[in-house]
Amino acid sequence: MRASKIKIATIVGARPQFIKAAMTSLAIEKMKAALPLEEVIIHTGQHFDKNMSDIFFEELSIKKPDYNLGVGGLSASKMTGRMIEALEEPLLIEKPDLVLVFGDTNSTLAGALTASKLLIPCAHVEAGLRSFNRSMPEEINRVAVDHLAEWLFAPTEASLRQLKNEGIDDKRLFLTGDIMADALYHYEKKADEQSSVMTTLGLKKKNYILATVHRQENTDNQSILEEIMEGLASLSSEMEVIMPIHPRSLKLLTQYGLIDSLQRKIRFVNPVGYLDMLALQKNAIAIATDSGGVQKEAYLLKTPCFTLRTETEWVELIKEGFNELVPLSREAIPIAIRRGIGKERDWSKNLYGDGKAAGKIIEILSAKKS
Ligand code: UDP
Secondary structure (H helix, E strand, C coil): CCCCEEEEEECCCCCCHHHHEEEEEEEEHCCCCCCCCCEEEEEECCCCCCCCCHHHHHHCCCCCCECCCCCCCCCHHHHHHHHHHHHHHHHHHHHEHHHHHHHHCHHHHHHHHHHCCCCEEEEEEEECCCCCCCCCHHHHHHHHHHHHHHEEEEEHHHHHHHHHCCCHHHHHHHCCCCCCHHHHHHHHHHHHHCCHHHHCCCCCCCCCEEEEEHHHHHHCHHHHHHHHHHHHHHCCCCCEEEEEEEHHHHHHHHCCCCCHHHHHEEEEEECCCHHHHHHHHCCCCCCEEEEEEHHHHHCCCCCCCECCCCCCHHHHHHHHHCCCCCCCCCCCCHHHHHCCCCCCCCCCCCCCCCHHHHHHHHHHHHHHHH
16 A cells, blocks of 8 residues: 655755755655655745846756745844744645755754744754854754754764764664765766856866855954955965855945955856856866855865865864865965965765765655655
8 A cells, every 4th residue: 555645845945955955856756656755845035036046946957946935135033033934824734744954044944943833843954064153143053953853864974973962862863975965966967068157257177266255254244254355366366266256245245345356356256056166166276165065065076175264064074184274364365275275185085975865865754754
């Protein structure tokens, strides 16, 4: 006898979540032949610009969200509060068997909290990551969601250990590998074949530095942001520096009156789609970033990475020498990058699993519910 249908409500809202959800949606589609699965996608609206949202649904063939709550462009607490309010209705209508959330954004927290209020079990993908910096909004979201979730999918040994140390019941913990690695393995060839970003931007392989900066603790503090940007700009006499600029960073650089002078040294471009981003990362001589996902992609694409933060939750990258934390000063940034670019690295290590995390996650959820 076939088990009753399992309805999964996938809640997304921010750029990296579209990429992660693309992989679980694909796994659901593949497993539908054998398992009675159904997926409803709810987009909170946290990211709403075309190049921060729609482009990923189109490029990664994610089905159009069943609901778009349109909650974006607000302060963190207002945004989270309104999301919780707005999520209740679709969850009451759909009555899913479980809610699936990813990572560490306000959408993740709102999804997990609303599910818990409605007594719907929640599954957290990318569980157990910790920066141990409570002034980072994402850190609070991670801790809270991990302690609300019924299923916790840890990408690495270190994240699994952390969840055990926090006293979370072993039965709720699963080591799956990293879902961003799934996405990269799945789309790398397509990016090689289809992305024309190198030609469009007139870039030569291994002849530019790719930079991304968008973390609130960097952008919301004018002097930190200025130090970072001036540090990157000072490399421009040796090599082109390309920065696909996040809307928040652009807004703040403009507000601080820094954009005009920086524009003469750093090449700002609009945020790019995932395939173009993979191509830009693969062909860069180095990457400077405060993104979580980009640190891992840099390693998977064998490009040296310099992280513009005081700590990172992707600790294995630092330990193994693929990534370096760079002090946030205009003097230290160019020194660290110049020194680190040519360092020997053993790229053969496998830190993030076999690219099958999404399949494992959906299989575990199906088994538990049927
Ligand atoms: N990314 C992208 N286009 C860009 C910048 C980033 O497709 O212009 C991708 C990147 O390759 C990675 C993800 O977005 O897969 C990382 O998202 P982000 O840096 O916004 O968030 P974080 O990982 O820091 O939470």
